[in-house]
Amino acid sequence: MSCIIKCSPIPSASFAISETTENNINWDTIINLDHGDPIMYESYWRKMGNKCDITLSGYQSLSYFANVKNLCWFLEPKLEEEIKRLHNLVGNAIVDDHYIVVGTGSSQLIQASLYALSPPNEPEPISVVSAAPFYSAYAEVVNFVKSGLYKWAGDAHNFVKNGSYIELITSPNNPNGVIRKPVVNGDEGILIHDLAYYWPQYTAITSPANHDVMLFTVSKSTGHAGSRIGWALVRDKEVARKMTKFMEISTIGVSKEAQLRAAKILGMICDSCLDPTLDNFFEYNKSVMIERWQRLRQVVKANDHFFTLPKYPLQYCLFTRSFYETHPAFAWLMCKGSEDDLEKLLKGHNILTRSGKKFGSDPKCVRLSMLSRDEDFNIFLQRLMVIQRVTNAN
Amino acid sequence: MSCIIKCSPIPSASFAISETTENNINWDTIINLDHGDPIMYESYWRKMGNKCDITLSGYQSLSYFANVKNLCWFLEPKLEEEIKRLHNLVGNAIVDDHYIVVGTGSSQLIQASLYALSPPNEPEPISVVSAAPFYSAYAEVVNFVKSGLYKWAGDAHNFVKNGSYIELITSPNNPNGVIRKPVVNGDEGILIHDLAYYWPQYTAITSPANHDVMLFTVSKSTGHAGSRIGWALVRDKEVARKMTKFMEISTIGVSKEAQLRAAKILGMICDSCLDPTLDNFFEYNKSVMIERWQRLRQVVKANDHFFTLPKYPLQYCLFTRSFYETHPAFAWLMCKGSEDDLEKLLKGHNILTRSGKKFGSDPKCVRLSMLSRDEDFNIFLQRLMVIQRVTNAN
Incomplete structure (x- = not known):
């Protein structure tokens, strides 16, 4: 596992905090940091120009099938190849003794995992838990069609284990960036590891993950959220087969266009790590994350600690061969002042975020979101600085 | 609504039935006509060459969002435009007072419709019915996660109406090509019209469909099953909103690549109906369907009516301005002889089909399937002729 790293200039516009006042900043534009829309990555892909172009002809990919010999019969062979290549290069997950199941984003893969791992003939649905703060969509994804196979049972910390259950482990965690392990630790626990953010731009790769079910998505690894491509690495053949069955029933597979483009993009990322004439994808975007987090922490520190942010430990990254602390895709901002509803406070200043309540x-x-456009991130920081100064003074 | 029609040569290889004997045909290759994989359409799209090429750059379509102003926020505006253009040109559905919801194929749209139309807070799930023979996947799609919102209740002919229910109406019907109306006719019936095959290559367009919820898919209209693109035309805003919510929770929208390519393909089909220098998509593929059905009927008639096929009425098609009988995408073949299990009989001769049992x-x-490759269709006909001759003689 090795890579050649080419340093990149920090692409964001510089921003002088000291000159900002309440009057000379833009308060009108709504800055939407509620969703994790990964538009930040657009600057890297624009730099790549037409190197990732993919042309599809009208007569290509008509069939439902991609590879009838594969357990996951709708998985494009080229995508499978590039997924394996990327994991082997980055070293963030063991792929060699796992089956790959492709999904329409990782939301569908979570459902497929629950379908495959739930006992099929129990009178009561199995409990699904995750440690708070947990990804806000989990409860809805688990409960929306009132399945008789599985049901949301909330915060794993409060779960009284009594027989089998499924625990969702998100690491680094969404929303707060913490590296996680299972918390219930019951004998009959079935674990699903959501590793959407276990990539070198966000956190140190400390060892290759090697769990029974591991979920990844291009949305957060490459920035192509519009493609709706995720994949699961699944150790057990029967579980992989059932997950494939879920995909077959729910959507008869996954878009071939999106798979072929994802293969091209993942291939380009691998190439960028090996070819010194290209901007290394992970180094480039790691630089952007570092700069954004530095600036956010600077603003938060500047005014008597009205807000606080989590601290992350420094860890050695086997991929970049350097020490790195987690720079999550989301900031988990806490108000230390008397304000009880931070989402509401920020919304009053046209900054849309997602309340802690939604994460349990x-x-x-x-x-x-830390993955917005540069312009939006800059306006957000300007407003945040004034908000904490003004609110603190009142 | 008008179109210029350019006649096309029948593209299939000619095939002399009288010369076929048991010894000189291929019995080894497995001919899979179980799935409705629409590979037949490849010949048309190959003729179009690079006219439908679409190139996607690495920096395109990163966002989850396609149009935040649209109720269906992940629907690509170009796809919406081409869907409307095609329906208006063909005249097979009213689009102007309907919302468009895009889905990952029509399987996902069926689930989204059920989610949107089921009463949310009833103690018992609502019954979902369809008249037998019904599409074999309906039962599985409705029941696979044991939803508490809806449950499969089988053949609509046997349904004792008692309060509300959902009826799925497939027209032309899969598997037997019959034009359908609701059969339950209860006061509290909620109807979902699956119109995947209501296109001029399969049947006469007798009037624009104008129902509350109508489902279409590129798989069967253009042949691009690998794209996983379907759409719903939905009259009620709240139902469209709930269907969009289903897509949001289950897959956070629909692949942008697949949508953009589908837009290109649908646009090309419209162009082919208006530009006399192009092969008219519907006429070309209608010719193929007519020829295949003629040959199949010829084989079935040739040997004392061992098999039978449904008859379809001749109807005036407003689109092609000519009389046309339905030429379905599937043949619903019945064995009049003493054989009780036709699927098994054909499987014994390496022809995979789907048993009537699976359709209730x-x-x-x-x-x-009538949409296989020419080569497979030819081998199938050769074998069928010998099978009925030999089985009849025994």
Whole structure:
């Protein structure tokens, strides 16, 4: 496992905090940091120009099938190849003794995992838990069609284990970036590892993950959220077969166009790590993350600690061969002041974020995306600085 | 609504039935007519060459969003435009007072419709019915996660109406090509019209369909099953909103690549109907369907009516301005002889079909795809001729 790293200039516009006042900043534009729309990555892909172009002809990919010999019969062979190549290069997951199941984003793969792992003939649905603060969509994804196979049972910390259950482990965690392990630790626990953010731009790769079911998505690894491509690495053949069955029933497979483009994009990322004439994808975007987090922490520190942000440990990254602390895709911002509803406070200043309540946590916290456009991130920081100064003074 | 029609040569290889004997045909290759894989369409799209090429750059379509102003926020505006253009040109559905919801194929749209139309807070799930023979996947799609919102209740003919229910109406019907109306006719019936095959290559367009929820898919209209693109035309805003919500929770929208390519393909089909220098898509593929059905009927008639096929009425097609009888995408073949399991009989000769049992009907029937490759269709006909001759003689 090795890579050649080419350093990249920090692409964001510089921003002088000291010159900002309440009057000379833009308060009108709505800055939406509620969703994790990964538009930040557009600058890297624009730099790549037409190197990732893919042309599809009208007569290509008509069939439902991609490879009838594969257990996951709708998985494009080229995508399978590039997924394996990328994991082997980055070293963030063991692929060699796992089956790959492709999905329409990782939301569908979560459902497929639940379908495959739930006992099929129990009178009661199996409980699905995750440690708070947990990804806000989990409860809805688990419960929306009132399945008789599985049901959401909330915060894993409060779960009284009594027989089998499924625990969703998100690491680094969405919303708060923490590296996670299972918390219930019951004998009959079935684990699903959501590793959407276990990539070198966000966190140190400390060892290759090697779990029974591991979920990844291009949305957060490459920035191509519009493609709706995720994949699962699944150790057990029967579980992989059932997950494939879920995909077959729910959507008869996964778009071939999206798979072929994802293969091209993942291939380009691998090439960028090996070819010194290209901007290394992970180094480039890691630089952007570092700069954004530095600036956010600078703003938060500047005014008597009205807000706080989590701290992350420094860890050695086997991929970049350097020490790195986690720079999550979301900031988990907490208000230390008297404000009880931080989402509401920020919304009053046209900044949309997601309340801690939605993550099974405190409304004094919000989750906000760190992957917005540069312009939006800059306006957000300007407003945040003034908000904390003004609110603190009142 | 008008179109210029350019006649096309029949593209299939000619095939002399009288010369075929048991010894000189290929019995080894497995001919899979079980799935409705629409590979037949490849010949048309190959003729179009690079006219439908679409190139996607690495920096395109990163966002989850396609149009935040649209109720269906992940629907590509170009796809919406081409869907409307095609329906208006063909005249097979009213689009102007309907919302368009895009889905990952029509399977996902069926689930989204059920989610949107089921009463949310009833103690018992609503019954979902369809008249036998019904599409074999309906039962599985409705029941696979044991939803508490809806449950499969089988053949609509046997349904004792008692309060609300959902009826799925497939017209032309899969598997047997019959034009359908609701059969339950209860006061509290909620109807979903699956119109995947209501296109001029399969049947006469007798009037624009104008129902509350109508489902279409590129798989069967253009042949691009690998794209996983379907759409719903939905009259009620709240239902469209809930269907969009289903897509949001289950897959956070629909692949942008597949949508953009589908837009290109649908646009090309419209152009082919208006530009006399192009092969008219519908006329070309209608010719193929007519020729295949003629040859199949010829084989079936040739040997004392061992098999039978449904008859379809001749109807005036407003689109082609000519009389046309339905030429379905599937043949619903029935064995009149003493054989009780037609699927098994054909499987014994390496022809894979789907038993009538799976459609809530008779195992003396099978559904077989009429959309295979020419070579496979030719081998199938050769074998069928010998099978009925030999089996009849025994």
